[in-house]
Amino acid sequence: MSFIDVAVVGAGIAGLSFAREIKSRGRAPVVFERARGVGGRCATRRIDEQPVDHGVAFLHGRSERFRTELEALAAEVGCSAWPHVTAGRGLPCQPEAFGEGVVRLAPAAGVSQLAKQLARQLDVRLETEITSLRAAARGAAVEGWELLLSSGDTIRAKTLALALTVPGSRRLLTAMDPLPEPVAALLPVLDLVRTLPCLTVIARFPEGVAPPTWDLSLPETSATVHTILHDSAKRTGRKRLTLVIQARPRFSRDHLAQPAESWAGTLLAEAAALHGDWLGRPELVQPHIWRQARVDAASQLAAPLFVRLRGGAALGIVGDALHPAGGIEGAYLSGLALAGRMTTQPDRTAH
Amino acid sequence: MSLSNAEIDAILAAEADHECAGFGAAQICVKIAAIADLPTRFGHFQAIAFWNNRDGKDHIAIMHGNAVGRDQVPTRVHSECLTGDALGSLRCDCRDQLEAALRGIARHECGLVLYLRQEGRGIGLLNKLRAYGLQDRGLDTVEANQALGFRDDEREYSIAAHMLHSLRVGSIELMTNNPRKIDELTRYGVRVSNRLPHIIPPNEHNRFYLETKRDKSGHLLDARGKPHLPEQGESVHVGE
Numbered sequence: 001m002s003f004i005d006v007a008v009v010g011a012g013i014a015g016l017s018f019a020r021e022i023k024s025r026g027r028a029p030v031v032f033e034r035a036r037g038v039g040g041r042c043a044t045r046r047i048d049e050q051p052v053d054h055g056v057a058f059l060h061g062r063s064e065r066f067r068t069e070l071e072a073l074a075a076e077v078g079c080s081a082w083p084h085v086t087a088g089r090g091l092p093c094q095p096e097a098f099g100e101g102v103v104r105l106a107p108a109a110g111v112s113q114l115a116k117q118l119a120r121q122l123d124v125r126l127e128t129e130i131t132s133l134r135a136a137a138r139g140a141a142v143e144g145w146e147l148l149l150s151s152g153d154t155i156r157a158k159t160l161a162l163a164l165t166v167p168g169s170r171r172l173l174t175a176m177d178p179l180p181e182p183v184a185a186l187l188p189v190l191d192l193v194r195t196l197p198c199l200t201v202i203a204r205f206p207e208g209v210a211p212p213t214w215d216l217s218l219p220e221t222s223a224t225v226h227t228i229l230h231d232s233a234k235r236t237g238r239k240r241l242t243l244v245i246q247a248r249p250r251f252s253r254d255h256l257a258q259p260a261e262s263w264a265g266t267l268l269a270e271a272a273a274l275h276g277d278w279l280g281r282p283e284l285v286q287p288h289i290w291r292q293a294r295v296d297a298a299s300q301l302a303a304p305l306f307v308r309l310r311g312g313a314a315l316g317i318v319g320d321a322l323h324p325a326g327g328i329e330g331a332y333l334s335g336l337a338l339a340g341r342m343t344t345q346p347d348r349t350a351h
Numbered sequence: 352m353s354l355s356n357a358e359i360d361a362i363l364a365a366e367a368d369h370e371c372a373g374f375g376a377a378q379i380c381v382k383i384a385a386i387a388d389l390p391t392r393f394g395h396f397q398a399i400a401f402w403n404n405r406d407g408k409d410h411i412a413i414m415h416g417n418a419v420g421r422d423q424v425p426t427r428v429h430s431e432c433l434t435g436d437a438l439g440s441l442r443c444d445c446r447d448q449l450e451a452a453l454r455g456i457a458r459h460e461c462g463l464v465l466y467l468r469q470e471g472r473g474i475g476l477l478n479k480l481r482a483y484g485l486q487d488r489g490l491d492t493v494e495a496n497q498a499l500g501f502r503d504d505e506r507e508y509s510i511a512a513h514m515l516h517s518l519r520v521g522s523i524e525l526m527t528n529n530p531r532k533i534d535e536l537t538r539y540g541v542r543v544s545n546r547l548p549h550i551i552p553p554n555e556h557n558r559f560y561l562e563t564k565r566d567k568s569g570h571l572l573d574a575r576g577k578p579h580l581p582e583q584g585e586s587v588h589v590g591e
Binding site for chain 1: 378477478481485488490492494495497498499500
């Protein structure tokens with residue numbers, strides 16, 4: 001067993017933002033990430049070297065703090081103001097992204113650049129899944145947390161921050177045995193959060209196909225397609241016309257269990273019906289399933305969860321669900337908020 | 352004597368150009384955008400509406416007499432509570448606190464109730480009802496209330512301080528039973544010259560809570576088993 005100061009589970013924007021902030025406040029975090037790269041739903045993949053954002057499509061900021069972060073990103077990597085042209089009058093998943101005074105930004109190398117920037121000075125262990133948690137208790141006092149890794153190793157940390165989706169954090173907590181009472185008391189709060197799935201299709205089109213004039217399509221009439229993103233419009237240099245089609249939550253939920261070919265075909269056919277037959281004839285299709293793509297805005301919580309147990313162990317929960325701003329900005333701010341609370345409220349012990 | 356039309360026009364004209372770095376960590380800046388007479392069943396007031404640079408929540412100062420530029424103004428800071436203030440909910444003491452404050456300032460030559468509209472997205476009515484829902488199931492915890500944004504006190508004091516600054520109030524006599532509120536306001540540059548105990552007269556609806564609260568501390572349950580919460584952050588002083 002090895003011992004660390006602060007364990008952060010999940011290298012999405014919330015986990016990275018928390019880790020960087022708590023590090024700047026003198027603590028020593030280690031971030032554990034199941035995937036091969038950082039960013040979580042702030043995700044970019046490469047198809048024949050061309051970046052494609054198949055999760056979050058662009059970054060937008062309203063708060064001073066996040067806008068400063070976006071400015072720092074734009075100073076480091078090539079970014080453009082994006083999107084410019086919207087087709088359709090449907091409601092975007094975050095309507096406030098299009099409000100006045102909001103900065104909207106797309107890095108040419110993909111939205112995951114933001115995660116890479118946050119992770120730069122951090123100890124991040126990739127491809128390391130936490131399979132279970134245990135409270136390191138002595139009598140009624142909980143002194144820390146034991147994290148069982150997929151490698152079979154065990155790590156012990158005094159402070160634990162869960163930066164997963166809410167169902168992911170909940171799953172790890174409920175499986176704890178024994179479950180400390182102050183931790184059990186957090187579960188009903190997590191149960192208030194509703195997440196929405198999003199079935200996604202990446203479609204690349206043959207050379208010679210004229211790109212659409214819009215960056216973003218929000219069809220108000222479609223029961224299946226929520227958004228179509230003109231992803232290649234964000235790229236510089238040689239590029240192939242690539243679109244990302246995102247399904248509506250209801251359609252996504254109804255088709256989660258079905259084979260990707262069936263729902264991907266439905267979404268492409270619907271996109272073709274909306275914007276022209278060429279959309280139904282991609283040369284390459286990659287489906288992606290986001291089981292927890294986003295948080296139902298009506299179930300958004302206002303602050304990260306934080307408990308300090310008798311014995312000194314501390315547990316925090318962050319994420320886009322735990323800040324009123326929601327989305328990437330909410331994830332980022334919830335990480336900052338938890339780091340702030342952990343370092344300024346050291347004496348509040350639960351129960 | 353309330354503000355005359357000429358005084359109102361002068362204030363609105365001066366405030367139109369107001370711009371400052373804002374108060375508190377959230378750097379909230381407010382400015383007076385409308386003033387109107389407001390006769391109520393508790394006395395005759397003027398309502399002074401403040402625009403703010405952060406969200407669509409228009410905070411108001413309810414003024415009795417003319418407190419602009421005055422010292423030692425009896426002042427109460429009240430946080431909006433739709434269920435209590437408007438609907439008369441028995442789950443909290445907000446309505447009693449508000450009524451006592453309005454009647455209280457009406458007895459003085461001048462006075463202010465700063466009515467703060469806190470119920471916005473994420474820290475709002477919806478989340479309050481979700482917190483009540485948890486309470487109904489016996490799942491009421493401090494942490495749950497915090498995650499639901501139930502009462503964000505820091506924000507209240509910075510906005511209240513800015514409002515007093517805009518009204519050029521030199522010092523206040525704060526109507527509160529909570530000395531911590533004085534410290535918080537002082538932190539934002541408000542001179543608190545005196546504390547006025549906030550005394551609530553009993554009536555048929557609140558007598559049970561008030562008398563029990565006076566004798567005990569902590570949560571109370573009403574006849575339907577619902578917790579009755581001191582949401583305005585006050586201990587209770589009962590008057591006749």
